[in-house]
Amino acid sequence: xxxxxxxxxxxxxxxxxxxxxxQLMAALNVYLERKVSAFIQGRIGPNRVGPWGTLQPFAxxxxxxxxxxxxxxxxxxxxxxxxPVIALGVALATWAVIPFSSYIQLEDRIIYxxxxxxxxxxxxxxxxxxxxxxxxxxxxxxxxNNKYSLLGGLRSSAQMISYELSMGxxxxxxxxxxxxxxxxxxxxxxxxxxxxxxxxxxxxIGFIIFLIAAFAETNRAPFDLPEAEPxxxxxxxxxxxxxxxxxxxxxxxxxxxxxxxxIVLLFLxxxxxxxxYEALGLQEGSIMLALVHFLVFFVKVLFMLFFFIWVRWxxxxxxxxQLMNLGWKVLLPLALVNVVVxxxxxxxxx
Amino acid sequence: xNNTKNTEVERRSFWEKLYIPExxxxxxxxxxxxxxxxxxxxxxxxxxxxxxxxxGRPVLVDDVDGERCVACGLCSxxxxxxxxxxxxxxxxxxxxxxxxxxxxxxxxxxxxxxCEEVCPEEAIVMSKDYELVxxxxxxxxxxxxxLLVPVAQLQDRLEFLRQYR
Numbered sequence: 001x002x003x004x005x006x007x008x009x010x011x012x013x014x015x016x017x018x019x020x021x022x023q024l025m026a027a028l029n030v031y032l033e034r035k036v037s038a039f040i041q042g043r044i045g046p047n048r049v050g051p052w053g054t055l056q057p058f059a060x061x062x063x064x065x066x067x068x069x070x071x072x073x074x075x076x077x078x079x080x081x082x083x084p085v086i087a088l089g090v091a092l093a094t095w096a097v098i099p100f101s102s103y104i105q106l107e108d109r110i111i112y113x114x115x116x117x118x119x120x121x122x123x124x125x126x127x128x129x130x131x132x133x134x135x136x137x138x139x140x141x142x143x144x145n146n147k148y149s150l151l152g153g154l155r156s157s158a159q160m161i162s163y164e165l166s167m168g169x170x171x172x173x174x175x176x177x178x179x180x181x182x183x184x185x186x187x188x189x190x191x192x193x194x195x196x197x198x199x200x201x202x203x204x205i206g207f208i209i210f211l212i213a214a215f216a217e218t219n220r221a222p223f224d225l226p227e228a229e230p231x232x233x234x235x236x237x238x239x240x241x242x243x244x245x246x247x248x249x250x251x252x253x254x255x256x257x258x259x260x261x262x263i264v265l266l267f268l269x270x271x272x273x274x275x276x277y278e279a280l281g282l283q284e285g286s287i288m289l290a291l292v293h294f295l296v297f298f299v300k301v302l303f304m305l306f307f308f309i310w311v312r313w314x315x316x317x318x319x320x321x322q323l324m325n326l327g328w329k330v331l332l333p334l335a336l337v338n339v340v341v342x343x344x345x346x347x348x349x350x
Numbered sequence: 351x352n353n354t355k356n357t358e359v360e361r362r363s364f365w366e367k368l369y370i371p372e373x374x375x376x377x378x379x380x381x382x383x384x385x386x387x388x389x390x391x392x393x394x395x396x397x398x399x400x401x402x403x404x405x406g407r408p409v410l411v412d413d414v415d416g417e418r419c420v421a422c423g424l425c426s427x428x429x430x431x432x433x434x435x436x437x438x439x440x441x442x443x444x445x446x447x448x449x450x451x452x453x454x455x456x457x458x459x460x461x462x463x464x465c466e467e468v469c470p471e472e473a474i475v476m477s478k479d480y481e482l483v484x485x486x487x488x489x490x491x492x493x494x495x496x497l498l499v500p501v502a503q504l505q506d507r508l509e510f511l512r513q514y515r
Contacts, residue, residue, distance in 0.1 A: 039384040044392075208370070314380040315373060 014115050018095050026253040027057035033309050040313045061246065069242035072145060079143035084240070084247035087136025091254035094129045097122040098261055099184055101271055101294035104287055112184075113290060122183040123175065126262060127168055130217055133255065134160040137219070137226060137236050140248070144239035152235030155320065156226035159216055162327035163223075167213035169335035173206040173342035174199050174266060187270030198269040205338045207267045209331050214259040216327070219252065221312035225320060260304035264297065268304075271297040400478045402510030405461045407479040408454060411472065411508075412498040418473035421449040425465035425474050433458035434465060452497060456482060456490040466511075475507050 031046070031054060038045030046053030071080055099117030103110050112118060119125060134157050141153015175181060177199065178189045190197050200207045216223040227235030237248045264270060271293035318326070365371050391398065400406065411418045421438035437451040465474050477499060484490040501508070 036384070039388075040380045042383065042386065042389045044388050044390040310377060310380065314376050 010111070011115055018115065019092060022092060022095060022254050022257065023250070025257045026250050027061075029253040029256060029305060029309075030057040030060065032305060033312075036306065036309045037313045040310075064243055064246040064249075067242040069244060070239075072239050074145040075239060076143040076145065079139050080239075081244065083136050083140035083143060084244045084251070085136075086139065087133060087251040088247045088254070090129055090133045090136060091251040091258065093132075094126055094258045097125050097183060098258070098265070099187070099270075101290045101297060102187075104290050113294070117184045118182055121181050123171060123181045123186075123266075126183075126258075127164075127171070130167075130255070130258070131160065131164050133217075133251075136248075136251065140240065141226075141236040144236075146239050148233045149236050149238045152226045152232045152238070156219060156236060159219075159223065159225060159323060159327075162324060163213040163216035163331070166209050166327065166331040166335045167217060169332070169339055170203075170206040170209035170213065171266070172335075172339045173203050176339075176342050176346050177202055183265055186266055187272065190269040191272045198267065198272070200267040200269075203267070203338070203342065205334060206342070207263075209335050209338070210267065211263065212326075212331060214263065215308070215311070216323075218255040218259050218308075220256060220308055222315040222318050223323060224312075224317060225323060256305065256308055257301070260301050260308065263304050264300040268300055271300075400480065402506035403514075404478055404480075405463050405476040407456065407477050407482060407492075408459065408461075408463075408465055408474055408497075409477045409479070409499040409504070410452065410474055410494065410497040411504060412500050414501065416443065417448065417494075417498060418471045419449050419452065420445050420447045420471055420473070421452075422447075422470065424468045424470065428464045428468045430462060430464065431458045431460050433460075449494065452494045454492045454497060456484070456492055457487065467515075472508070472511065475504055475511065477504060477507065 034056065035045040035053075046056040049055040049059045071077060096115045097117060097119045099112060099114035101113040103112050105111075116122075137156045137160075138153045141149040141151070141156070144150070174186070178186050180186070180189075186199075190199060215221075219226050225235075226232075227237065232238070237245055240248060273296050421436050423436050423438065426434040426436045433455045435451065435453045435455075436449050438447050439450040440446060441448045461476070463476050466476055469475075
């Protein structure tokens with residue numbers, strides 16, 4: 001009984017902390033995006049609100065809260081307000097299985113930093129949740145009763161379903177090598193050996209496919225067709241304003257963070273670094289080691305976030321037929337071949 | 351003539367068709383761009399000083415011996431936006447005429463510079479003033495008091511007119 005209470009409190013505390021952390025990450029993303037885009041375009045970017053403009057995202061949120069929340073007369077009111085909740089809820093739900101660092105051992109109790117990082121179907125859960133995200137966007141497009149929103153929603157559903165396949169298949173190779181669906185096992189497998197066991201080196205093709213599919217899944221440039229401004233006004237969120245728009249905004253950045261975190265955990269070795277942690281002389285399970293692990297992990301995630309933004313401001317948007325060609329004619333066959341080759345390799349070497 | 355084989359796609363080499371090296375090149379370009387000097391001017395702190403050729407707010411020249419305007423009304427006549435209103439009266443000075451009322455409606459002015467071009471006395475010229483913000487509509491109607499600017503401040507423009515007109 002006492003144990004159950006303890007577990008409930010622990011899960012609630014972790015959940016609260018993670019939700020807050022994601023909001024902060026979204027704010028950080030907004031700031032990074034504005035700064036990086038400005039630097040790439042030879043500008044300075046926000047520098048008025050707070051030191052170096054660091055408080056700009058909070059000013060943006062305050063502005064969004066003060067805006068009028070418009071709902072079109074012809075819209076389906078219920079689904080119109082449900083859609084952003086789905087988009088954000090699903091984006092947050094993915095974080096249930098994501099670990100941030102190694103475990104902490106307090107006396108005889110092991111505390112994982114993450115709600116359920118040892119879940120034995122972790123990767124399947126993440127894939128399932130990211131594919132649910134399409135409902136939010138499609139519902140938003142449909143319920144707005146606006147042709148541009150509907151087109152944006154349709155594009156997004158077609159795009160996400162197409163790239164889901166390649167995304168799943170690109171992970172099959174890594175699952176074959178590691179032999180587990182648990183994300184903790186993935187990180188443990190990639191420890192040591194001077195970083196050679198990072199799955200980016202064992203599965204380079206799988207990594208590239210996953211990277212491209214992740215861009216498409218998060219509706220980021222160069223795959224941001226659902227919100228292609230020149231063609232579709234604002235895409236699926238044309239009819240949204242105020243904090244409902246803010247929720248879509250937040251969901252996009254939360255998804256971006258999720259993708260970065262997944263890439264780091266599955267391909268870039270999580271919190272492992274090329275030299276062994278034994279050199280630091282820290283004990284397994286101690287708070288200091290967990291902190292160092294978290295810092296390493298955080299730096300890698302920041303690099304991936306920067307990469308996402310960097311790509312957005314470098315590469316022009318795909319045309320719709322090019323998008324479908326790339327998904328079905330290039331990535332899917334490549335992912336299938338990768339699975340077969342990896343399976344043969346695993347069978348041969350193990 | 352069979353030139354169908356000479357399409358853009360067929361001219362690409364294998365590495366170009368792979369796209370990934372090309373994308374990496376593009377990313378390298380944008381990364382290099384991040385470290386170059388920025389073009390932003392921090393406006394309220396750093397202001398831009400226009401050259402003599404700049405056409406800002408039209409003003410009346412206040413010469414050492416008083417205003418130059420003789421209230422001929424040509425500027426008012428030529429103004430395509432009908433922004434200028436002049437009422438003349440007589441005076442004992444050499445010029446005999448002067449404007450009792452000279453108003454430019456800055457909400458109408460299009461900064462074409464016709465008034466300056468047509469003026470026989472070089473009495474109305476375009477200044478460098480480009481910060482034209484009004485709190486109320488009435489503030490945008492400039493009377494003589496606001497329009498008269500000492501000739502010393504307009505030397506750049508007068509020099510420009512002398513050279514290029």
